[in-house]
Amino acid sequence: MTAGEESDDDLVRRFKRGDIEAFETFVRRHQDRIFRLASVWLYEDQLAPDATQEVFLRAFKGLGSFRFAAAPSTWLFRTARNVCREFNRKPRAEQIDDELRDNAANPERQTKRQQTAQQVRELVADLPRRQAEVVMLRVFEDMSVRETARAMGCREGTVKALLHKAMNALREKMNPKESMA
Amino acid sequence: MTNDRTDPGGKLDELRRKYQAIEAPADTVARAVLAAEANVRPHGTLRLAYVGTALIVGVLALLPFMTLRDAAPDSVSMLPSLTAVSRAMPAKPTVSIPSLGSIRSVAMPVMPKRPAPTPGQDTQSYFDTDDGSDSNEEKTYELV
Numbered sequence: 001m002t003a004g005e006e007s008d009d010d011l012v013r014r015f016k017r018g019d020i021e022a023f024e025t026f027v028r029r030h031q032d033r034i035f036r037l038a039s040v041w042l043y044e045d046q047l048a049p050d051a052t053q054e055v056f057l058r059a060f061k062g063l064g065s066f067r068f069a070a071a072p073s074t075w076l077f078r079t080a081r082n083v084c085r086e087f088n089r090k091p092r093a094e095q096i097d098d099e100l101r102d103n104a105a106n107p108e109r110q111t112k113r114q115q116t117a118q119q120v121r122e123l124v125a126d127l128p129r130r131q132a133e134v135v136m137l138r139v140f141e142d143m144s145v146r147e148t149a150r151a152m153g154c155r156e157g158t159v160k161a162l163l164h165k166a167m168n169a170l171r172e173k174m175n176p177k178e179s180m181a
Numbered sequence: 182m183t184n185d186r187t188d189p190g191g192k193l194d195e196l197r198r199k200y201q202a203i204e205a206p207a208d209t210v211a212r213a214v215l216a217a218e219a220n221v222r223p224h225g226t227l228r229l230a231y232v233g234t235a236l237i238v239g240v241l242a243l244l245p246f247m248t249l250r251d252a253a254p255d256s257v258s259m260l261p262s263l264t265a266v267s268r269a270m271p272a273k274p275t276v277s278i279p280s281l282g283s284i285r286s287v288a289m290p291v292m293p294k295r296p297a298p299t300p301g302q303d304t305q306s307y308f309d310t311d312d313g314s315d316s317n318e319e320k321t322y323e324l325v
Contacts, residue, residue, distance in 0.1 A: 020214065024210055027209065027214065031205040031209045049209065053212045056209075056213035056216075057213065059217075060213070060214075060217030060218075116200055119199070120200050140197050142201070
């Protein structure tokens with residue numbers, strides 16, 4: 001968000017008054033982040049577009065009664081995490097049609113995205129779930145410690161501790177010789 | 182990179198840049214908005230059904246009032262209002278209610294007291310009435 005842009009809070013307030021354009025702006029602002037997270041968090045990253053759509057569908061339904069206890073973006077990240085968990089629990093058969101449709105959209109670009117998402121997923125795959133989330137939000141999404149803590153529903157100190165452990169584990173994984181020395 | 186996320190060998194930073202270059206499909210906004218509207222707002226047919234149902238319920242709710250109005254005389258507006266009637270009525274009744282004491286004094290005659298019989302007095306003569314008749318004697322009246 002740049003200086004001249006409306007804040008997320010203002011957009012949500014406008015949306016609560018029935019302004020659909022405010023919702024579109026909100027989606028446009030957060031779609032890439034949500035999509036990237038979905039690409040990594042989902043076991044089947046071809047479902048990322050559907051998961052992203054589901055996240056914003058829930059936002060459309062839920063932001064109407066949003067009370068600003070947390071930032072709208074924090075709420076959105078938590079929703080994305082929940083949606084991805086639900087998608088991961090879905091039976092595979094229900095996802096085939098979506099996968100075929102998404103593969104047909106832009107094969108080259110999708111392959112590149114899948115490769116990157118796969119690299120990130122492999123990097124954090126061995127980490128405990130909470131550590132992987134911290135790495136995703138703090139390192140890859142470049143969120144502040146405070147934002148990460150609110151998105152994960154924990155204290156800032158917990159985020160720092162989890163990140164410290166996760167970075168040590170990643171260091172060992174990426175440079176095994178250096179960590180041995 | 183800040184201290185709490187030191188990059189091991191710069192590989193993490195490189196991967197982060199590649200990761201952050203991932204963009205959502207161009208139709209994400211349209212898909213999200215369309216899906217949201219389709220799920221939250223009723224479709225055209227359904228919306229028509231909602232409006233129709235609301236109209237029917239509204240008419241049914243008004244039906245009793247409409248029937249009463251038809252049955253009422255045309256000059257119903259000429260009838261005095263309840264407020265006007267109540268104003269025309271006197272606030273207090275003009276007839277004064279007599280007190281219970283005054284009713285007793287009028288309605289109940291005071292019986293003259295007789296002195297109690299003295300000891301040794303003939304009780305028969307005591308109970309004889311003044312007109313000389315025996316009070317225990319059954320009186321007969323002749324019809325005129």
